[in-house]
Amino acid sequence: MHPDLAMLVVLQSHDIEAKRLRGQIAALPRLVAALELKAAATVGQRTVVLDLIAKEEALRRRQESEIADQKQKLARTQKKIDISTTSVQVTALEHELAFARAEINRLEDAELESMERGEALDAQRAGANQAVAEAASKLEQERARTDDLLARDRAALAEVDAMCAALRAQIAQSDTGEDSLSTYDRISRSKGTAVSQALNQKCSACQMMVRPQRWNDLRDNTPGSESSQTLMTCENCGHLLYYDPARDAPQPKPAESIPAPILPSL
Numbered sequence: 001m002h003p004d005l006a007m008l009v010v011l012q013s014h015d016i017e018a019k020r021l022r023g024q025i026a027a028l029p030r031l032v033a034a035l036e037l038k039a040a041a042t043v044g045q046r047t048v049v050l051d052l053i054a055k056e057e058a059l060r061r062r063q064e065s066e067i068a069d070q071k072q073k074l075a076r077t078q079k080k081i082d083i084s085t086t087s088v089q090v091t092a093l094e095h096e097l098a099f100a101r102a103e104i105n106r107l108e109d110a111e112l113e114s115m116e117r118g119e120a121l122d123a124q125r126a127g128a129n130q131a132v133a134e135a136a137s138k139l140e141q142e143r144a145r146t147d148d149l150l151a152r153d154r155a156a157l158a159e160v161d162a163m164c165a166a167l168r169a170q171i172a173q174s175d176t177g178e179d180s181l182s183t184y185d186r187i188s189r190s191k192g193t194a195v196s197q198a199l200n201q202k203c204s205a206c207q208m209m210v211r212p213q214r215w216n217d218l219r220d221n222t223p224g225s226e227s228s229q230t231l232m233t234c235e236n237c238g239h240l241l242y243y244d245p246a247r248d249a250p251q252p253k254p255a256e257s258i259p260a261p262i263l264p265s266l
């Protein structure tokens with residue numbers, strides 16, 4: 001293997017880890033933001049319930065005041081009846097009396113209905129209070145967890161970035177190092193990764209077969225061989241190919257050579 005390539009393989013593993021950490025560092029605040037929205041929504045829902053409760057209470061105060069008015073009217077009318085002298089007058093006043101009684105009945109029924117709605121709203125308020133408390137507690141927990149994770153991720157990222165910088169400096173020291181690094185960066189930018197392992201005669205990045213001659217060249221590790229002097233690329237996807245004899249496992253036997261167990265039919 002080309003000596004730069006061996007170091008580029010390590011560099012890529014650091015770069016992949018750095019990318020993972022950056023992704024996690026970016027995603028964690030979004031998770032907290034989503035929980036903040038959820039917590040704000042529960043507060044909004046509780047506000048709606050509290051408004052409805054206030055409206056019912058105002059309605060009942062109005063109803064009670066109207067009932068009191070009607071009762072006073074009833075008493076006044078009763079006094080007028082007591083001092084009335086003609087039957088025409090009495091009939092008219094009794095009509096008023098009946099109207100006031102009917103009105104009191106209607107208002108008392110309406111007040112009962114309002115009290116029933118109030119009880120249902122009280123239950124909703126208890127639920128809303130619980131939802132607000134739960135969302136706030138979850139948000140607080142998640143904030144603490146996220147702060148902790150962020151601190152750890154940032155420290156790990158600083159470490160990985162330092163390892164990348166040191167490795168790049170080391171690669172740049174060889175005659176071909178600068179060129180190798182710029183090739184690595186160019187492929188990395190366009191494909192996400194630059195280096196791909198050739199495993200079982202296939203490129204791991206695109207799964208295409210490596211031609212036999214190229215496969216032989218890749219595995220030829222003798223001094224002066226092509227693979228030790230040049231950076232070889234996959235002819236299909238353009239990744240830099242490397243061969244690791246330790247990981248190139250022998251081909252597994254075809255599945256049909258293993259007899260399938262015969263299951264008893266149920």
Ligand SMILES: [Zn+2]
Binds near residue numbers: 205235
């Ligand atoms: Zn490929």
